[in-house]
Structures are given as structure tokens and as C-alpha cells.
Amino acid sequence: MRPMDKLLEVKNVTKHYPVDKGALAKLFTKKPKVVHAMDDVSFFIRKGEVLGLAGESGCGKTTTGRLALRLQDPTAGDVLFKGQSIFALPPEKMRQLRSKMQIIFQDPFASLSPRMSIGKSVGHPLEIHSDLKNSAVRDRCLEIMEKVGLQPAEFFARKYPHQISGGQRQRVVIARALITRPEFVVADEPIAMADVSVRAMILKLMTQLKEEFDLTYLFITHDLATAKYICDRIAIMYLGQILEIGPLVEVFKNPVHPYTESLLAAVPVPDPKFRRQHPIPKGEIPNAIDPPSGCRFHPRCMYAEKRCALEAPGLQTVSGDHQVACPVRMRS
Amino acid sequence: MKHSPTAAMGRVIGGFTGMGRKYGAEWWILIIGALIIGGIILMALLAPLIAPYGPHDQEAGPQLAPPSSEHLMGTDNLQRDVLSRIIFGARTILGVAILAAIISSVVGISLGMFSGYSGGAFDKTLSLIMDSVYSFPGLILAIAFAAMLEPGIMSITIAVAVIYIPTYFRLVRGQTLTIKEELYVESARAIGAPNLVILGKYIFPNVIATTAVVFTMNVGDAIMIEAALTYLGLGLPPSIVDWGMDLAMGKKYLPSGQWWLITFPGVMISTLALGFTMLGEGLAEILNPRLLER
Amino acid sequence: MKENVLEIKNLHVQFPIHIGTVRAVEDVSLNLRKGEVMGLVGESGCGKSTLGFSILRLLRPPGKITAGEINYHGRNIGNMPQKELLDLRGRNISMIFQDPLTSLDPLYTIGDQFLETLRTHEKGIKKKIALERAADMLKNLGISPNRLSEYPHQMSGGMRQRIMIGIGLILNPDLLIADEPTTALDVIVEAQFLDLLNELREKFDLTIMFITHNLGVVAQASDRITVMYGGRMVETGTAEDVFADPKHPYTQGLLASVPNIKLEQPELQTMPGAPPDLVNPPPGCVFHPRCPHVMDICKQEVPKSFRANGHMSACWLYK
Numbered sequence: 051m052r053p054m055d056k057l058l059e060v061k062n063v064t065k066h067y068p069v070d071k072g073a074l075a076k077l078f079t080k081k082p083k084v085v086h087a088m089d090d091v092s093f094f095i096r097k098g099e100v101l102g103l104a105g106e107s108g109c110g111k112t113t114t115g116r117l118a119l120r121l122q123d124p125t126a127g128d129v130l131f132k133g134q135s136i137f138a139l140p141p142e143k144m145r146q147l148r149s150k151m152q153i154i155f156q157d158p159f160a161s162l163s164p165r166m167s168i169g170k171s172v173g174h175p176l177e178i179h180s181d182l183k184n185s186a187v188r189d190r191c192l193e194i195m196e197k198v199g200l201q202p203a204e205f206f207a208r209k210y211p212h213q214i215s216g217g218q219r220q221r222v223v224i225a226r227a228l229i230t231r232p233e234f235v236v237a238d239e240p241i242a243m244a245d246v247s248v249r250a251m252i253l254k255l256m257t258q259l260k261e262e263f264d265l266t267y268l269f270i271t272h273d274l275a276t277a278k279y280i281c282d283r284i285a286i287m288y289l290g291q292i293l294e295i296g297p298l299v300e301v302f303k304n305p306v307h308p309y310t311e312s313l314l315a316a317v318p319v320p321d322p323k324f325r326r327q328h329p330i331p332k333g334e335i336p337n338a339i340d341p342p343s344g345c346r347f348h349p350r351c352m353y354a355e356k357r358c359a360l361e362a363p364g365l366q367t368v369s370g371d372h373q374v375a376c377p378v379r380m381r382s
Numbered sequence: 383m384k385h386s387p388t389a390a391m392g393r394v395i396g397g398f399t400g401m402g403r404k405y406g407a408e409w410w411i412l413i414i415g416a417l418i419i420g421g422i423i424l425m426a427l428l429a430p431l432i433a434p435y436g437p438h439d440q441e442a443g444p445q446l447a448p449p450s451s452e453h454l455m456g457t458d459n460l461q462r463d464v465l466s467r468i469i470f471g472a473r474t475i476l477g478v479a480i481l482a483a484i485i486s487s488v489v490g491i492s493l494g495m496f497s498g499y500s501g502g503a504f505d506k507t508l509s510l511i512m513d514s515v516y517s518f519p520g521l522i523l524a525i526a527f528a529a530m531l532e533p534g535i536m537s538i539t540i541a542v543a544v545i546y547i548p549t550y551f552r553l554v555r556g557q558t559l560t561i562k563e564e565l566y567v568e569s570a571r572a573i574g575a576p577n578l579v580i581l582g583k584y585i586f587p588n589v590i591a592t593t594a595v596v597f598t599m600n601v602g603d604a605i606m607i608e609a610a611l612t613y614l615g616l617g618l619p620p621s622i623v624d625w626g627m628d629l630a631m632g633k634k635y636l637p638s639g640q641w642w643l644i645t646f647p648g649v650m651i652s653t654l655a656l657g658f659t660m661l662g663e664g665l666a667e668i669l670n671p672r673l674l675e676r
Numbered sequence: 677m678k679e680n681v682l683e684i685k686n687l688h689v690q691f692p693i694h695i696g697t698v699r700a701v702e703d704v705s706l707n708l709r710k711g712e713v714m715g716l717v718g719e720s721g722c723g724k725s726t727l728g729f730s731i732l733r734l735l736r737p738p739g740k741i742t743a744g745e746i747n748y749h750g751r752n753i754g755n756m757p758q759k760e761l762l763d764l765r766g767r768n769i770s771m772i773f774q775d776p777l778t779s780l781d782p783l784y785t786i787g788d789q790f791l792e793t794l795r796t797h798e799k800g801i802k803k804k805i806a807l808e809r810a811a812d813m814l815k816n817l818g819i820s821p822n823r824l825s826e827y828p829h830q831m832s833g834g835m836r837q838r839i840m841i842g843i844g845l846i847l848n849p850d851l852l853i854a855d856e857p858t859t860a861l862d863v864i865v866e867a868q869f870l871d872l873l874n875e876l877r878e879k880f881d882l883t884i885m886f887i888t889h890n891l892g893v894v895a896q897a898s899d900r901i902t903v904m905y906g907g908r909m910v911e912t913g914t915a916e917d918v919f920a921d922p923k924h925p926y927t928q929g930l931l932a933s934v935p936n937i938k939l940e941q942p943e944l945q946t947m948p949g950a951p952p953d954l955v956n957p958p959p960g961c962v963f964h965p966r967c968p969h970v971m972d973i974c975k976q977e978v979p980k981s982f983r984a985n986g987h988m989s990a991c992w993l994y995k
Contacts, residue, residue, distance in 0.1 A: 145576065163566045164566075174583075215950045218950075245719045246933065274937055275892070318893045321939075324895070334833070
């Protein structure tokens with residue numbers, strides 16, 4: 051595939067967080083303990099597509115989203131945006147690049163300054179990244195607010211975050227993310243905190259805006275049912291690693307990795323007649339400070355063999371774009 | 383009829399009592415404090431108009447005369463009218479206290495924000511310095527500063543200002559550390575806002591609310607320190623009218639029964655300081671998010 | 677016909693706060709039959725959790741029950757004397773909550789927390805006996821009895837949630853109120869929890885009120901469901917009936933807006949507007965400002981519950 055097709059590429063990124071221990075403990079232990087948030091994660095996103103990053107808590111999806119935008123620095127590895135490494139950029143150049151790469155956080159209330167009016171919050175990225183006069187900034191601000199459904203825009207521009215509803219706040223955050231016409235947007239659980247009846251609206255809005263602004267999304271979620279509505283491809287993460295990645299329709303129809311299978315089976319279905327067939331793995335997600343050896347899912351896996359505890363499998367191609375990190379299932 | 387002055391007054395008073403009912407005792411404390419301060423400030427501003435005599439006028443009346451209808455607060459040993467000295471003295475003490483508080487707050491808040499936001503060695507060093515200054519009893523430190531600097535009104539102001547800087551620093555630094563971790567600050571960074579913009583637009587507005595209370599308490603304290611310094615004879619020439627100096631002078635005459643020389647300056651100092659404390663306490667209670675109970 | 681374990685009649689719960697009075701629960705009536713799981717579903721602010729808390733009179737001040745009755749096996753909980761109420765809690769009716777991290781005391785071992793519950797209701801129970809009962813309960817939960825000496829922070833979220841059910845069931849109550857018990861859990865642990873709850877339900881012959889905003893969970897866990905909106909009950913019936921043929925426009929809109937991983941749904945429906953202001957709710961039917969089928973009467977009179985094809989719906993369309 052042509053290199054320019056890949057808008058964003060994450061290459062062998064590892065992120066470990068140090069675990070703070072007392073001075074005495076540090077004297078007596080040899081290896082410093084770290085939280086394995088991400089271990090050798092690689093994937094790419096093509097221009098115009100929505101890649102879903104799904105998994106349970108501690109899988110590293112949020113950290114991946116942060117690192118993709120250089121909101122934190124990796125322990126190892128690199129991230130390329132349009133072929134260029136973002137970690138090699140001097141800080142000022144990176145700051146300017148941010149107008150092209152934006153993020154929508156999970157909690158719209160917490161991501162807006164309580165003392166800035168909606169209008170000021172939405173227009174702020176434009177103030178920072180462009181030389182437009184105040185009146186021009188205000189015009190663009192009102193324009194984008196109308197686009198996301200905050201009408202009449204003048205009315206909302208004067209309000210403060212605590213004066214509007216949760217659904218409206220999420221629209222504000224989306225407007226702010228899009229005002230500089232970015233190319234790439236990371237959406238970190240954008241509907242998790244919204245009311246159930248409002249979630250569909252936000253998903254629809256995001257899809258609509260994607261078409262209109264020719265956006266590329268990294269859609270982080272723990273809810274596979276939601277991912278189905280907006281993602282073209284999906285990556286399943288577990289304890290800091292990608293276990294399966296591929297076109298969503300295919301991964302959902304024919305999941306290869308045992309964890310993907312279990313995850314899909316566990317999603318509660320809003321249909322009382324449906325009864326789950328697939329067994330649920332026992333146990334819970336182990337500690338990220340001391341992950342299991344070899345394949346990290348092996349202690350809970352019903353297909354586990356001896357070698358699963360010994361070597362960590364890498365991603366191998368099943369067909370086309372569909373890759374899986376499970377040699378046992380690949381054989382069958 | 384709705385627009386008559388009495389109706390307007392009625393609405394204002396109604397508004398006040400409404401607030402009183404809403405917030406209870408704290409509101410009234412705040413109002414009383416504000417009235418005291420307001421009254422004394424007014425007195426200071428209108429000094430030339432309301433003082434019956436000049437503060438330096440050494441022929442205002444008989445020497446050491448007790449309070450009478452001509453000299454409501456009596457006269458001192460240099461035949462000056464005490465009341466006039468009180469009125470003009472308000473200018474000195476308020477001027478020093480407020481200016482000192484402004485210097486303190488500007489320096490303390492700026493340093494606190496920068497230190498908290500930058501972290502690292504800069505923060506650690508500055509915090510150490512501030513903690514050391516903070517652990518000194520304020521009055522002793524102020525005396526030391528005033529003694530080191532040349533006598534004069536600016537020295538007193540600086541001495542008073544310095545001892546309060548760590549208070550602002552610690553408060554603002556602590557808040558900055560917390561706010562720095564908030565999602566909206568991370569959002570600002572994600573938008574590409576430069577650090578100065580983040581400090582100015584995101585951190586500062588969220589920090590300033592609590593400093594208002596500290597400011598009023600600061601002024602109240604500064605009044606006491608200023609009075610103490612001048613009482614101890616540190617730093618003001620006799621050409622300046624000052625309550626603390628008059629307090630010191632009045633002490634000499636107390637044993638001989640001339641109580642009015644020490645009493646009136648003393649009462650004024652206490653009242654003014656009390657006014658600021660009341661304002662500060664009232665403000666603190668009201669600005670705090672309150673439990674929704676009835 | 678099985679008897680009613682719990683009968684709620686015309687319950688009103690209000691919170692008087694400085695901006696006005698929040699009408700959190702308005703005229704809600706429902707019954708729980710022995711052995712069934714009643715799913716109470718709705719979005720945040722609909723009153724479902726408030727309803728759950730008011731059953732055991734656990735409302736936080738200034739909230740209070742302003743009208744209506746709550747009867748447990750015919751006994752009125754509302755005017756029960758304090759001593760009787762304290763005995764009722766834990767022994768007859770138990771409640772489990774959303775966040776096990778804050779519901780379990782971090783300073784006491786699991787064993788101690790079981791002990792406390794047992795000693796409160798069975799004064800003089802011997803420690804050895806009590807710990808044996810706790811160990812038995814842990815076996816039911818699929819947890820090794822050795823863990824009685826551990827502290828909550830040494831356990832994972834899912835395990836803590838199971839401990840919470842264990843403490844709730846140690847005295848063998850017949851009614852369990854579960855307030856959003858899986859909302860803070862990962863999806864696989866959630867599935868494990870629901871399986872466990874089902875097992876325990878059979879083993880202990882429980883009646884359960886399952887409060888949640890997750891339509892998938894409520895469909896999997898409940899026999900009957902009650903949908904709430906704006907403090908009111910809008911629809912109630914068997915889970916199968918309500919999901920297959922929702923009558924109330926709110927239920928219809930809600931079900932159409934929720935993604936279903938098993939279905940080929942081309943479009944998700946959106947519902948215009950936002951949940952109502954509970955201090956000044958709209959007149960008449962609380963849903964009318966957002967309703968696609970709104971009629972004049974909806975704006976004026978609060979609808980009663982009408983029977984619509986097997987289940988009840990509070991909508992003038994079915995008069």
C-alpha cells in the first residue's frame with residue numbers, strides 16, 4: 051500500500067510507568083517495577099477511516115490515544131503522522147501540528163474550563179493557531195457551533211459549561227476539536243458518560259462530521275456494540291498489547307483470538323430472548339505490573355497450550371487486513 | 383411609584399435581607415466588616431474636609447487636654463488635636479497595608495503559579511525558600527526587614543509585604559498543582575496552547591477566587607504589623623501621622639492618667655483590623671460551596 | 677399466583693433544595709412477586725436509584741418520602757419504628773451498590789465485615805460459627821475461604837462486588853435491591869457477575885430489584901421490567917413483552933437508540949431534546965416535549981397506566 055495512505059502509524063510503541071516505591075524497598079529489589087501500559091504496540095490508520103481501539107480496563111487503549119497525539123512520551127517506539135515522526139519534532143513545531151490532530155475526551159464537563167464561556171472555549175484553538183482577527187474567529191466559532199447542532203449559536207456562545215446539558219457539552223467539545231479543521235481526531239470514549247438517549251445523537255453527529263470534514267478517527271471504547279456503528283476496522287487490546295486487528299465486520303463475524311471471542315460473547319444484548327452460548331473466561335484481568343509470561347491471556351484461555359506460557363506471540367495475518375496474535379487458533 | 387428612591391431603597395434592603403436569610407450569620411458579619419472598612423476608608427479619603435484641625439498643628443489647643451466638645455479625643459503633649467491625627471493617620475495605615483497586600487499578592491501569586499506549573503528543581507528550591515520564610519514568626523521577620531532597610535514608609539511597606547508572600551505562594555502553588563492535572567488543562571495542551579496561555583487563561587482564573595479571601599485577611603494582618611512596627615519606633619519620621627507611633631507616644635502618659643492618648647489609636651487599630659477579619663471570614667464562608675441543607 | 681414480596685403504592689419522593697423542590701419520584705406504583713427479578717431501567721435522573729434507596733429508607737437528607745406506601749410482605753416500611761427497620765435491613769431486605777471500592781470498609785478484613793453484619797443481627801453469635809458461615813458464603817461466590825483474612829484493596833473489582841453480594845446475603849434475606857451493580861465492571865466480569873447472581877437467585881430463592889441504565893444488562897437479567905422517566909413509571913411488563921413490543925414512545929425511542937451487537941441495525945434512532953427539569957417538570961405527561969406522537973391531552977393531564985396488549989403503559993395513546 052502507498053505510504054501516504056497511512057495517515058497515522060504507531061510503530062512498536064512501549065509505555066511503562068514507574069511504580070513509586072519507598073527508598074528502602076528500592077535498595078533491596080533489583081529490577082524496578084513498572085506498569086506495562088503498552089508493550090510493542092503497532093498499527094496504522096488509513097486516511098478517512100475509523101479505527102476502533104477496544105478493550106477492558108488496563109488494556110492500554112487510553113494510553114495509546116494519548117501517545118498518538120504526543121500528550122505523553124513513549125518509553126520506546128515512534129508515531130508517524132503523514133510519514134513524519136512526531137516525537138522527533140521540536141516542541142514548538144509539535145505545538146503547531148496540534149491544529150491538525152485533535153482529541154475528544156470522555157468527560158466533556160471536566161475537559162472545559164469552568165471559567166471560560168462556551169464561545170471562548172470553542173474559539174480558543176483558532177486564536178492560538180491562526181492569525182485571524184477576533185471578529186473572524188467569532189464567525190468561525192459560531193459557524194462550527196451551528197454545524198454541531200448548538201443552535202442558536204449566539205445563545206450558546208454566552209453560556210458556561212455548568213449551564214448546559216451533558217449532550218450539549220459533548221457537542222461543544224466536538225466543535226472545539228474541529229474548529230481548526232484537523233485531519234486526525236482521537237475520540238476517547240466520547241459517549242461513555244452521556245445519557246443513553248443522547249448517545250445515538252453523538253454517534254450520528256460524529257459520522258456526519260467525518261464525511262463533511264474528511265476526518266480520520268481513532269475511536270477508543272470499551273463498548274463493542276457502539277464500535278460496530280462507527281468503526282471500519284477494529285483492534286482488540288488486552289494488558290497493553292493488540293491481540294487482534296482487522297475489518298470490523300470480519301472480526302465480529304469470525305473472531306479468531308479466544309479473548310475476542312469471549313469479549314464479543316460477553317456483551318449484554320438488549321433482547322431478553324437471547325441467551326449467551328459461549329462460556330465466559332474465569333478470573334479477571336491480571337495486574338499490569340506483573341503481567342503473565344508469554345501470551346498474556348493464557349491463564350484464562352480455554353485453548354491454552356504449553357507454549358502459550360513460554361513465548362509471546364506476535365500478530366500474524368489471517369487474511370488480508372485481519373491479523374491475530376494466537377498461533378494455536380491460527381492452526382485450526 | 384416603582385421607580386421612586388424609597389422603592390429602590392426598599393429593593394436594595396430587601397436584597398440584603400434576602401441574602402442574610404440565605405447565608406445566615408456570615409452575611410451579616412461580612413456586611414458589618416465591610417461597613418467598618420468603608421467608614422474608615424471614607425474617613426481617610428475625606429480627611430482634609432472633616433478633620434477639625436491640622437494633624438501637625440501644634441497650637442490646636444491646650445497641652446494634654448482631656449476629651450471635650452472642642453477636642454472630641456483630647457489633645458496630646460505637643461498640643462495637637464488627637465481626633466485630627468486619628469483621621470489623617472488612617473491614610474498612612476491603610477495606604478501601607480493595602481499597598482503591602484498588593485505587592486504580596488502579585489509576587490506570591492505569580493511565583494506560586496510558575497513554581498507549581500514548572501515543577502522540578504525550580505519548584506523545589508523556591509518552595510524551600512518560601513517554607514523557611516513562612517516558618518518565621520511574621521512580626522519578628524518584619525522587624526528584621528524594617529531594621530535592615532532605611533527608615534521610611536516604603537521600607538515599612540516592603541517589610542510587611544515580604545512576610546505575606548509565602549502565604550500566597552503556598553496557596554496558589556497547591557491549587558496550581560491540582561488544577562494542572564485537571565482534564566481541561568490537558569485539553570488546553572492538546573489544543574496546542576502555549577504554556578503562558580495555559581497559565582493565564584486556564585490556571586489563573588481558577589486560582590483567583592480563593593486568593594480574594596486571603597487578600598482581605600492579609601490587609602487585616604498588615605494593619606496590625608504596621609502598627610506594631612511603628613509602635614516599636616522602626617522607621618517613620620515624625621512628619622508622618624501614624625496610629626502606631628501615637629500609640630507608642632501615648633503609652634508614656636498613661637501612668638499619669640492621660641488615657642485618651644493611647645486609647646483612641648488603640649481602639650482604631652483594633653477596629654480596622656477587626657473589620658478586615660470580619661470581611662475575610664464572611665467572604666470565606668460564603669464563597670465556600672455550602673451543603674444544601676435546610 | 678405468587679404473593680407480592682414488595683408493594684409500592686403511589687410513592688412520591690422529593691428533595692427540597694435551595695433552587696426549589698426536586699420531584700425525584702412521582703406517583704410510582706409497582707409490585708415485586710416472589711422469586712422474580714424486576715429490572716428498573718431508565719437514564720440518569722429518572723428516579724430509579726432514588727426509588728431503590730427509599731425502600732429501605734436510606735434516602736440522604738434532604739430527600740424524603742412525601743406520600744405513598746412501601747409494604748414488605750404487608751408490613752408498612754414507611755412508619756416502621758427505627759428498631760424494626762434496622763432489623764429489617766440485612767435480615768429481610770439487603771441492598772448492594774455500584775462501587776464496591778467505597779462500599780467496603782478499607783480498614784477491615786473481609787472476615788471482619790461479615791462478622792459485623794452477623795453480630796449486628798444475631799447478637800452473641802460465636803466468632804467461630806460466624807466465620808464458618810462466612811467461609812460457606814465465599815464458596816458460593818467462587819472465592820477461596822482463605823481470603824477472609826484479606827483486605828478489600830487486595831482484591832479485584834469483580835471480586836469485591838461478589839463479596840458485597842455475599843455480605844448482603846449472609847443473613848438470608850428474601851429481597852435484594854441491586855443499584856447499578858455492574859456499571860463499574862468490565863464487560864467480562866459483568867457477565868460473570870450476572871451468571872453468579874442467577875445462581876444465587878435460585879440457591880437462595882431470592883427476589884431481586886435490579887436497577888440499571890444498561891438495556892443489555894436489564895434484558896439478560898430480568899423477568900419483568902419497569903421503565904422510568906422523569907421520576908415516573910412509563911411502562912412495565914415482562915421483559916420479553918416490553919422489548920418485543922414497546923408501547924410507550926419513550927421506551928420505543930430508547931430501544932431504537934441502543935446499539936445491539938447481534939443485530940444488523942442500519943440506523944440508530946435519535947431522540948430529540950433532553951431529560952426533563954425535575955424542579956419544574958413539564959405539565960401533563962413528563963415526556964410530551966420530546967414525544968413524536970404528542971396530542972393535546974398529553975400537555976394537560978398526567979396519563980394513567982393503561983393496559984396495552986399484555987403490559988402496562990402510562991400513555992394517552994392507549995386509553
